[in-house]
Amino acid sequence: MTDISAVTAEERAAKEALTTAPSSAMIEDSHGHVTNTGISNEKLAMWVFLGSECLLFGGLISTFMLYKENNEAGGPLPSDLYDIPFTSISSFVLLMSSLTMVLAVAAIGRGDHRKLRTWLLATALLGGIFISGQVYEFQLFVKEGMGFTTNTASSAFYALTGFHGVHVSIGIVMLISAFTLSARGRIPTGSESIEIIGLYWHFVDVVWIVIFTVVYLIK
Amino acid sequence: MSLTPTEAGPLALPTGNGRGPARNPLGVFSRPRTTTGWRSWVTTVDHKKIGIMYGAAALVFFVIGGIEALLIRVQLATPSGQLLSADLYNQVFTMHGTTMVFLVVMPIGSALMNYLIPLQIGARDVAFPRLNAFGFWVFLAGGLMLNSSWLLGHAPDGGWFNYAPNNGVAFSPHHGIDFWNMGLIMTGLASLTGAINLIVTCLNMRAPGMTLMKMPVFTWMALVTQFLLLFAIPVLTSAQFLLMFDRLFGANFFNVEAGADPLLWEHLFWIFGHPEVYIMILPAFGVVSEIIPVFSRKPLFGYPFMVFSGIAIGFMGWGVWAHHMFASGIGPISVAAFSVSTMFIAVPTGVKVLNWLATMWGGKLRFSTPMLFAIGLVSMFTIGGLSGVTHAVSPSDTQQTDTYYIVAHFHYVLFGGALLGFLGGFYFWWPKAFGYALDDKLGKVNFWVILIGFNMTFGPMHILGLQGMPRRIYTYSDGYGFNFWNFVSTIGAFIIALAVVMFFANIVVSRRRARAAAKVMAADPWDGRSLEWMVPSPTPEHNFDEVPVITQFDDFWHRKYGEDDKGRPVRIAATADVVQTGDATDVHLPSPSYWPLVLAAGLPIVGYGLIYNLWLCLVGGLFVIAAIYGLTLEPASDDEAPHDHGGHGPAGDDTTTGAEAAPEQEAALVD
Amino acid sequence: MATDTALTATGDHERADGTEHHHPPDSYYVRIAIILAVLTAIEVALSYLGAPTLVEVGGLLLVMAIKFVMVALHFMHLKFDSKVLTRVFYSGLLLAVSVYVAALLTFRVF
Structure with a gap:
């Protein structure tokens, strides 16, 4: 969608002439388009979006913080049911998926398409394991008597971790889509799309870092 | 939300050679090519057409919201009014507030920002044209869904702020508030995508030489507004999701019985809600900051102060939300802290007012219609701002909370501020957008009528409020002393309605006259200062024949005028020699697309599904997913592949289709 | 070409020609991941130690912040990328933290 930076040759020359003036530098992004910051529109947009996501998750985390010890409606609290070793392992899995993701980005930077697909698949798989773990945890909690509507703490717990789970799932869909496109040769070397998906993926991981500590570990 | 990352162009498929009908990857639609007729509007990705559609939709909603306002005023004109039942009154005032905030003032801001930002920064379009189109359609879908509640039984009745626990199923058992939730989540999505888009546009797509501190003040205020939207909308969205879970799935976030x-809700709503106030007013501040210098023939006084006070308002707007909650028992320390921060935010606002006055001081003033509206904003907003300071003082706020005094205050800042500014903006930029000017004489009458009507409607509410008349009551008894001023206020409301009719009449008359005269509109009818006046009127599809190289603030003005030794402007070039002709032919523009509309049409299906039947939700969900893939896989432009850049081909030994794409990419004009 | 230009941020005016110049070698990322794993282990251990609440909560939040920043800096490349991105992202983050902490303070959650 960056094609509207369409410029005629003269304008391009004019812009390039100006790059020597530091304050008005026009820098090419990695697709050869001229942007003021030197960052592609897509990547900047992703970061801007992630900045906004902080506020979304912040709202949900705060809601949980407010309600985490509130079971006036009866039923167990989330903290009564946590299985810390289990959650630690799934946190570790998600952390490692960040590693495989960054390796996928590095692979496409080198033009190593086979490795790119390997790492994409590994990332999706680790994400899938994490989600399976979450589903397992949820149904265990429900069996132990803490459903979504049991009390305010349980509602807040499921809303927060569920929102995060949806984000991970969307990430998995994106990874698989990228894998398919790459297998069909549609992701050329130097394409930024993997890096942008990666930013999203790492952000989801970073949110889990916060959730793991704030929700699970701090009593 | 998942569509942002995959928007990335590199995923785009290579397309055909530009001859013959291009098929998109999913093979559902052939690529739209028309540039005229209704199809060119529904498929457009042009920021100007999208801006105009935002404006048109907002004006339609303005009429709806206005009718709701008149119903309220008729009901309250006399004691024991009989027009509306208590239940209907709740729905009407809720929808009046919600419509005016989310479907009128915000989208008029979007209309102006979409139309003007690319022109003012010297760009050919926004950063993500299709995302922009999606934003408009999802806004429209949200607005229609919200208003469809009138037809489907019961409109929302919780007030525009929809406080808990009154918004729960127990107190509002019909689906009105669910419509409120779904509709506003959709308009929120529109605001969020718009914010991402316009922030990237401002940061990345300025003309060469246009540093941030050379951007016009309107664009600056728009940028601050977009950052506020970016960070405020998700707060509301998270609150709305919680409420949705409560209402539709039995969660306990606001269920007081379960100890919630x-x-x-109040916190989340006002953390969003106070920045929202500045989201509505800052674009109007930007508008008058453009109008006043032009009609004073002077540069804006204290440009950096204007910019930084705008940024300061943006920052401080986040630290004052609890002044909406002084009466809710948040504790003396919180009240004191938020009281102080609220008083402080008056400082940057005062800086702006003083700078506008200083811009006019000693200027060669022309009182054309846009200038009248701008001055109207400055004076009426100042009144509203001053009554605002009185609520910052928490003891006096405790008296004023939930009285008509508050209603008076926020109408002075929103109607007297934002709306007067926007009307001035309409009169100012109308020639640029449509190629004919609105009649100035009629405009002046329009201004005075609206000013009188406005003050008659909302001025008395100060008195009523201090007399103790509460907000949101559907009637009052005789003998409280409310009768006279309520009646005056109702007359005022009808005078405003008359003014609105005059505005529409002006459009019709001026348009007819312009057609008959068949005169070509000048590019620069007001002797303007910023870049949008450099292109012909109406703006050609490609905006700039050649992107101008900027050397200073008000660059276009300085191409026309130098200064004599006393600092007075001296003509150095004829306007006709400076403006562009608009006849460039070799400019590639993003191609129209059906997908933004299709994607936006899927979301209300999900919304209705959540309310009525989850299977419908599944259908809508599949629809949305298909549309996201369609949008993502469709190339942004059908006769050029946007991401080639010569230096290296689509390398990689296994990229066979990539290699096929290469010849087309070679043809791209980008390089 | 990415592997041998580790850890150097590109100059602003360097033409980014589509390949990532400034990406460190894979081993670098593996090292970061190991550190992150160890930090996670420390966190879990800390939660079992039964230290005084202030130490435990403070320690957990500290380690959490370190992990957060490490992922952002290294995996998300903020260390190597334009400062604009850092500013945009952290302004959202800081805003979220300050606004929500202030709101929770009015509830006297802490």
């Missing part, structure tokens, strides 16, 4: 704290 209803103040949670």
Whole structure:
């Protein structure tokens, strides 16, 4: 969608002439388009979006913080049911998926398409394991008597971790889509799309870092 | 939300050679090519057409919201009014507030920002044209869904702020508030995508030489507004999701019986809601900051102060939300802290007012219609701002809370501020957008009528409020002393309605006259200062024949005028020699697309599904997913592949289709 | 070409020609991941130690912040990328933290 930076040759020359003036530098992004910051529109947009996501998750985390010890409606609290070793392992899995993701980005930077697909698949798989773990945890909690509507703490717990789970799932869909496109040769070397998906993926991981500590570990 | 990352162009498929009908990857639609007729509007990705559609939709909603306002005023004109039942009154005032905030003032801001930002920064379009189109359609879908509640039984009745626990199923058992939720989540999505888009546009797509501190003040205020939207909308969205879970799936976030704290909603709502206030007013501040210098023939006084006070308002707007909650028992320390921060925010606002006055001081003033509206904003907003300071003082706020005094205050800042500014903006930029000017004489009458009507409607509300008349009551008894001023206020409301009719009449008359005269509109009818006046009127599809190289603030003005030794402007070039002709032919523009509309049409299906039947939700969900893939896989432009850049081909030994794409990419004009 | 230009941020005016110049070698990322794993282990251990609440909560939040920043800096490349991105992202983050902490303070959650 960056094609509207369409410029005629003269304008391009004019812009390039100006790059020597530091304050008005026009820098090419990695697709050869001229942007003021030197960052592609897509990547900047992703970061801007992630900045906004902080506020979304912040709202949900705060809601949980407010309600985490509130079971006036009866039923167990989330903290009564946590299985810390289990959650630690799934946190570790998600952390490692960040590693495989960054390796996928590095692979496409080198033009190593086979490795790119390997790492994409590994990332999706680790994400899938994490989600399976979450589903397992949820149904265990429900069996132990803490459903979504049991009390305010349980509602807040499921809303927060569920929102995060949806984000991970969307990430998995994106990874698989990228894998398919790459297998069909549609992701050329130097394409930024993997890096942008990666930013999203790492952000989801970073949110889990916060959730793991704030929700699970701090009593 | 998942569509942002995959928007990335590199995923785009290579397309055909530009001859013959291009098929998109999913093979559902052939690529739209028309540039005229209704199809060119529904498929457009042109920021100007999208801006105009935002404006048109907002004006339609303005009429709806206005009718709701008149119903309220008729009901309250006399004691024991009989027009509306208590239940209907709740729906009407809720929808009046919600419509005016989310479907009128915000989208008029979007209309101006979409139309003007690319022109003012010297760009050919926004950063993500299709995302922009999606934003408009999803806004429209949200607005229609919200208003469809009138037809489907019961409109929302919780007030525009929809406080808990009153918004729960127990107190509002019909689906009105669910429509409120779904509709506003959709308009929120529109605001969020718009914010991402316009922030990237401002940061990345300025003309060469246009540093941030050379951007016009309107664009600056728009940028601050977009950052506020970016960070405020998700707060509301998270609150709305919680409420949706409560209402539709039995969660307990605002269920007081289960021990929930209803103040949670108030906090989340006002953390969004106070920045929202500045989201509505800052674009109007930007508009008058453009109008006043032009009609004073002077540069804006204290440009950096204007910019930084705008940024300061943006920052401080986040630290004052609890002044909406002084009466809710948040504790003396919180009240004191938020009281102080609220008083402080008056400082940057005062800086702006003083700078506008200083811009006019000693200027060669022309009182054309846009200038009248701008001055109207400055004076009426100042009144509203001053009554605002009185609520910052928490003891006096405790008296004023939930009285008509508050209603008076926020109409002075929103109607007297934002709306007067926007009307001035319409009169100012109308020639640029449509190629004919609105009649100035009629415009002046329009201004005076609206000013008188406005003050008659909302001025008395100060008195009523201090007399103790509460907000949101559907009637009052005789003998409280409310009768006279309520009646005056109702007359005022009809005078405003008359003014609105005059505005529409002006459009019709001026348009007819312009057609008959068949005169070509000048590019620069007001002797303007910023870049949008450099292109012909109406703006050609490609905006700039050649992107101008900027050397200073008000660059276009300085191409026309130098200064004599006393600093007075001296003509150095004829306007006709400076403006562009608009006849460039070799400019590639993003191609129209059906997908933004299709994607936006899927979301209300999900919304209705959540309310009525989850299977419908599944259908809508599949629809949305298909549309996201369609949008993502469709190349942004059908006769050029946007991401080639010569230096290296689509390398990689296994990229066979990539290699096929290469010849087309070679043809791209980008390089 | 990415592997041998580790850890150097590109100059602003360097033409980014589509390949990532400034990406460190894979081993670098593996090292970061190991550190992150160890930090996670420390966190879990800390939660079992039964230290005084202030130490435990403070320690957990500290380690959490370190992990957060490490992922952002290294995996998300903020260390190597334009400062604009850092500013945009952290302004959202800081805003979220300050606004929500202030709101929770009015509830006297802490």
